[in-house]
Amino acid sequence: MSVVSNALVIGGGIGGLTVAIALRQQGIAVDLVEIKPDLSVYGVGIIQPNNTLRALDKVGLAHKCIELGAAFPGWRIHNAAGNFLFDAPATDSAAPGMPPINGITRPLLHQILTEGARDAGTRIQLGTSVATLNDRGDHVLVRFSDGRTADYDFVVGSDGVYSDTRRRLFGDIVRPRYSGQCVWRYNLARPSRVEWGELYFGPDSKVGLVPLSTDLMYLFLVTAEPEGARYPQSELAALMRARLGYYEGFVAELAGQITEPSGVILKPIESVLLPAPWMTGRTIIIGDAAHASTPHLAQGAAMAIEDAVLLGELLGDDRSLDAALEEFMRRRFDRTRYVVESSQQILTWELEQWAGIHNPAARPGELLHEATLALMEPY
Numbered sequence: 432m433s434v435v436s437n438a439l440v441i442g443g444g445i446g447g448l449t450v451a452i453a454l455r456q457q458g459i460a461v462d463l464v465e466i467k468p469d470l471s472v473y474g475v476g477i478i479q480p481n482n483t484l485r486a487l488d489k490v491g492l493a494h495k496c497i498e499l500g501a502a503f504p505g506w507r508i509h510n511a512a513g514n515f516l517f518d519a520p521a522t523d524s525a526a527p528g529m530p531p532i533n534g535i536t537r538p539l540l541h542q543i544l545t546e547g548a549r550d551a552g553t554r555i556q557l558g559t560s561v562a563t564l565n566d567r568g569d570h571v572l573v574r575f576s577d578g579r580t581a582d583y584d585f586v587v588g589s590d591g592v593y594s595d596t597r598r599r600l601f602g603d604i605v606r607p608r609y610s611g612q613c614v615w616r617y618n619l620a621r622p623s624r625v626e627w628g629e630l631y632f633g634p635d636s637k638v639g640l641v642p643l644s645t646d647l648m649y650l651f652l653v654t655a656e657p658e659g660a661r662y663p664q665s666e667l668a669a670l671m672r673a674r675l676g677y678y679e680g681f682v683a684e685l686a687g688q689i690t691e692p693s694g695v696i697l698k699p700i701e702s703v704l705l706p707a708p709w710m711t712g713r714t715i716i717i718g719d720a721a722h723a724s725t726p727h728l729a730q731g732a733a734m735a736i737e738d739a740v741l742l743g744e745l746l747g748d749d750r751s752l753d754a755a756l757e758e759f760m761r762r763r764f765d766r767t768r769y770v771v772e773s774s775q776q777i778l779t780w781e782l783e784q785w786a787g788i789h790n791p792a793a794r795p796g797e798l799l800h801e802a803t804l805a806l807m808e809p810y
């Protein structure tokens with residue numbers, strides 16, 4: 432039986448909802464607070480490599496994601512002229528029998544996780560955050576933004592890359608770092624010829640096509656942008672099309688369909704890695720709050736979900752809280768650091784190449800392949 436009988440989860444994102452489910456499955460009472468007035472999420476998609484599905488399967492949600500998403504076997508690589516170069520099949524070695532990669536819209540993934548958390552009995556409080564956390568040794572006294580107070584055996588901060596919980600526990604020892612790249616994303620109808628994920632490499636940008644359902648996909652475009660770059664929302668479609676101007680063939684055809692400025696999601700790529708341990712007393716940080724990576728391995732959400740599922744498993748037996756959290760750090764820190772550092776390395780090599788710098792040591796394709804295989808191993 433768990434030494435934790437009740438827990439507070441701060442943040443209703445991918446990590447927070449998953450940890451709520453994982454803790455509930457161990458019989459732990461869970462309250463979750465989300466600062467936004469709803470559990471909405473922006474409308475493009477997310478890539479779920481096979482290890483994400485392995486973790487989601489442990490809380491019973493992988494099959495739902497596969498059912499509502501689009502499985503694909505790997506990446507079809509092209510140059511900017513649209514010429515096919517080669518296929519890079521992905522592996523299903525983490526969860527044999529499940530797709531090597533599943534694409535799913537973020538709203539559908541959120542719906543699956545929200546329903547999972549609610550069905551498991553999580554009490555979700557929207558439009559609420561934490562005002563103070565007071566660790567009294569044998570419990571944490573929490574005062575919420577609405578003035579309520581409650582005692583918890585355990586608190587999980589899963590409040591994203593700008594985590595307030597991280598700052599509360601560790602001050603400003605780490606801050607999110609802008610990488611020099613931004614990602615532009617747009618949903619498009621999926622033509623029948625898009626059977627794999629597709630990648631197109633230009634001289635100073637790259638483009639990807641990610642299947643999300645039988646008739647939907649999203650196009651992502653990664654570009655170098657100055658820090659703090661802000662563009663009027665009304666101009667985003669034209670700006671995205673302009674940046675796709677170098678591409679020919681299929682991508683040029685798709686660029687012509689990017690017409691609705693409000694459909695363009697533009698995000699800066701940032702990363703952060705909190706040194707171990709991620710806990711003080713009875714509060715721990717997980718997900719992007721502890722280890723936000725650049726999306727070059729498509730492993731950010733995967734790592735948040737793995738954190739959540741493992742935490743549930745370790746708190747589900749009768750070991751002490753300290754022993755459970757020590758084991759958690761032993762199994763999570765090196766793995767998430769590897770994701771943050773490898774993703775950053777690929778990004779750095781890309782920026783060098785886009786700036787015309789020849790680095791003979793650069794091997795982004797090989798590192799992507801090696802890292803993807805390594806992450807399928809048990810942890």
Ligand SMILES: Cc1cc2nc3c(=O)[nH]c(=O)nc-3n(C[C@H](O)[C@H](O)[C@H](O)COP(=O)(O)OP(=O)(O)OC[C@H]3O[C@@H](n4cnc5c(N)ncnc54)[C@H](O)[C@@H]3O)c2cc1C
Pocket residue numbers: 441442443444445446447464465466467476477478479559560561589590591592594595596614698699700701717718719720723724726729730731732733734735
């Ligand atoms: C451009 C881009 C593409 C990506 N693509 C992929 C991909 O294809 N595959 C993949 O695996 N990962 C991808 N990621 C990473 C992935 O989106 C994140 O790793 C994942 O969302 C992290 O989940 P989280 O729950 O830790 O944080 P979040 O999803 O950021 O959730 C944090 C939640 O906490 C809430 N919150 C914040 N502050 C408070 C507070 N004080 N009190 C209460 N609630 C609070 C927020 O409103 C939010 O709901 C991508 C990231 C980017 C930027």
